[in-house]
Amino acid sequence: MLIENTKMKSLADRLAGDEVKGRSLWADARKRFFKNKAAVGGLIVLLLVLAFAVFGSSIARYSNETLDFSIMGQIAEKGGPSLSNGHYFGTDDLGRDLFARTVQGTQISLAVGIVGSAIAVLVGTFYGAFAGYVGGRTDNVMMRTVDILMAIPYMFVLILLLVVFGRSIIMLFMGIGLISWLDMSRIVRGQTLSLKHKEFIEAAEATGVSRLTIIRRHIVPNLLGVVAVYATLLVPLMILTESFISFLGLGVQEPLTSWGALISEGSRTINYGTLWQLAFPLFFFIITLFAFFFVGDGLRDALDPKDR
């Protein structure tokens, strides 16, 4: 009898008790992600690079625009990395502080990568989800448009854009944004097609939830895993594209700079014994790309445990 009473009491307590907090699939994925050492390492590196871009200019002793006349003309001898004269990364060919220049280049390159992949995420996700969910003729028209856009050699178009409309950072963002969402929309559409016939979508349709709400509430949240993975892998690709264009001399314009432009400058002066001009931008470029790829891999493993 006593036992029954305690049982009943505990049951009553549980009923009246606080709401149990559920563990969402996101929480599960986060746990798996933080168990992945390479991915966490990548994430830490990324945070450091980000901190470098944000706070670097306040650490730098010189602005990125001032020329150091005491060094000018003797870059190879006096312009090397030094703590004593405040040029931590040395100076560039014109005597500008390379540390400040690298901070500036990091800001621009990260911005290009993140903006490019943000456009891809926003446009690509909704375009692909809409085409996939609505289906039929709409889907056909939308996806054939993507096919046609993909068939255009984008590097050629990008270079043409920059030549015709002048080299500006806005033009660069636009050009990269125009191409970045194409792949994303294809991936998202494919995923949507497989989601579309799940019973929970059918249940929402039977209840009378509107199409846009179904896309927003049921399809997009279930796509976000794939989108997140692809977006993190897209950022380095965007950075690479920008760097390539800047390397060709068509990217960002002086006095702005980017990793690609800095690497390009550094590679031109490599013969004069100023190796640091290439090494520092290249170092940041490489560790960032690696970090993004590691994080992307970690996200993929964390969000899609079935694949392992």
Added chain:
Amino acid sequence: MTDTPLLSVRDLHVAFTLRREGDWPWTPPRKLHAVNGVSFDLAEGEVLGIVGESGCGKSTLARALIQMVPATGQAIWQGKTDLLSLSRHAMLKYRADIQMVFQDPLASLNPRMTVGEIIAEPLRTHHPELGADEVKLRVKALMDRVGLLPNQINRYPHEFSGGQCQRIGIARALVVGPKLVICDEPVSALDVSIQAQVINLLMELQRDLGLTLIFIAHDLSVVKHISNRVMVLYLGRMMEMAAGRALYAAPQHPYTQALLSAVPIPDPVRERGKVVIPLAGDLPSPLAPPSGCVFRTRCARAQAICAELAPQPAAGDHLVACHFPGPATVAAEARAPG
């Protein structure tokens, strides 16, 4: 309660057009008649069981009623509105009255939403004026009603068992207070012991809330337990429809007799003595159904007329679509002269 049936279905047809890969654009697409001329009345508070083999159009019939697949014919709701003729927008009003419970409990719940959000979705769709607290209160009350702990409102579907997930599905169907609930094989994916729990829950809810149910299953014993009336489908056509007791005690259609004889009896002695009527051959392709009576290719009683004329069920309480209806013993006699 009035005499007008809640739902009156007349001559319902569902046809899918199939286009094979590699067909020329001008090749006429083939038609697959998934449901072919089904009619029935559904009184308020009644439970109609629909049984048949896989691919006989059970689920399609249910989906046609709520415009999930395009259909022709009539489905008169409460003697006034033809559901099949309504536009997408006009249908919206009736979706709160007709809800559905799905076959796969886990697949029918969005894995990214909490149980509370899932159950509240119909409420948010049809009663957007309700405040968050009111919605939560109703969801919790309903969770309690279907045998879930209300404090688990913030959990996710993957944290529940199959039976619990089906209870969530039932709660979602009931939250807007529907008149008709279509259960599309709600227990087929569950263990036998859980099946019984879920069916008892459905029966209890049906009785207490005065629900009308369309209960689809391929398991005759499950349907027997819950239904007032049972309809047997074969290749999209109604073979026999009668009150549950009459159908199980004295099936008139040879197909129903074959189906019933295949149901295992949970008693080894009686099971051994049971006469099983085997069905010859396979289910014909629904793309090219047999002429006349669709069942004739597998029927022991088939005669020349069966190939020519599709049998029409006579009016009455016990509808049989067969030229030679009768109890199972008559089947043997009918076979002898032929």
